[in-house]
Amino acid sequence: MNTPIQVGPPQLFLFLIAVIGIALLISSLMGLMSGQREMELFEDEDGRQYKRWRKHRRRFRWKRGTGGVLMLILALFLLWLTFSIQSYLGLTNDVKVAQVHAQTFENDPQHMSVSLTTLDNNGKPIASKVYSMNGDRWQLECTMVKFPSWMNIFGIHSSYKLTRLEGTYSDPNLESTSKHTVVTLNGGDGDFFKTVYKQAWTSPFVDAAYGNAVFQPADSQTYDVYVSQTGLYAKPAGK
Incomplete structure (x- = not known):
């Protein structure tokens, strides 16, 4: 079986767009999740006090995540655009x-x-x-x-x-x-x-x-x- 691999400037450009889209997708999903940290004061049995950062569970920041949502939409649009153009190139590049x-x-x-x-x-x-x-x-x-x-x-x-x-x-x-x-x-x-x-x-x-x-x-x-x-x-x- 012959399996032609069509690699050229259009494919490389679209692959770069796909990488950017995936990076934005991961970044936006991480941005929608927050892991808040708070400083807490502890005291041991000898009365000595010390401070420690405590990380709370991640939760969705719907009110503060507008930027993340926009990045998510942009990432999905870039991925959709990449697949659509590449499909067209594949269908026309015989x-x-x-x-x-x-x-x-x-x-x-x-x-x-x-x-x-x-x-x-x-x-x-x-x-x-x-x-x-x-x-x-x-x-x-x-x-x-x-x-x-x-x-x-x-x-x-x-x-x-x-x-x-x-x-x-x-x-x-x-x-x-x-x-x-x-x-x-x-x-x-x-x-x-x-x-x-x-x-x-x-x-x-x-x-x-x-x-x-x-x-x-x-x-x-x-x-x-x-x-x-x-x-x-x-x-x-x-x-």
């Missing part, structure tokens, strides 16, 4: 994971040549291969592990793994009766995904685990394939 070019053969429109180039998290090519496949449209599949939105503050993108390239047919009749070509990528789903999928509904660190796919016709165009926080999508290269 990762380019592959490039696909497919075209059918002139004398056989139900067979195609598919060129697949897989990319790393930085957009650099990892591997490139051409496949001869049945069908007139290609389908690229992946497995996804989606994390809770609160983890966006750390710039953690949803995990993904490209698992399968398949040739399909635009004609439903051919789709149901013709032979399909399937190429396994990166070892398929693997045991890791199967384990995470079973535990996704009970883990506080996994929001969902599921399969996802994108397909396009073999129209001789080159498509860039991106992974978002929720799954794959493709668009013509250069757009």
Whole structure:
């Protein structure tokens, strides 16, 4: 599984705001609580007197805690703002994971040549291969592990793994009766995904685990394939 970590000036700035918000939150909560100290005079059996500070139980200072309440509101606002902006950045900062070019053969429109180039998290090519496949449209599949939105503050993108390239047919009749070509990528789903999928509904660190796919016709165009926080999508290269 690939888990892109999106770290840059926006994430560092938001992390700093979050730290300030947490510090203000702790300070405001401490400010709303007071531990009063009073000087008390004691006398021992020999008549000697001595003084000692006695600390009373903490109690809420609602009348004197206006500043603390305002700091608390400010802290919560900063934390809410941080998570909201980071969630937006996470949803809009997609990762380019592959490039696909497919075209059918002139004398056989139900067979195609598919060129697949897989990319790393930085957009650099990892591997490139051409496949001869049945069908007139290609389908690229992946497995996804989606994390809770609160983890966006750390710039953690949803995990993904490209698992399968398949040739399909635009004609439903051919789709149901013709032979399909399937190429396994990166070892398929693997045991890791199967384990995470079973535990996704009970883990506080996994929001969902599921399969996802994108397909396009073999129209001789080159498509860039991106992974978002929720799954794959493709668009013509250069757009």
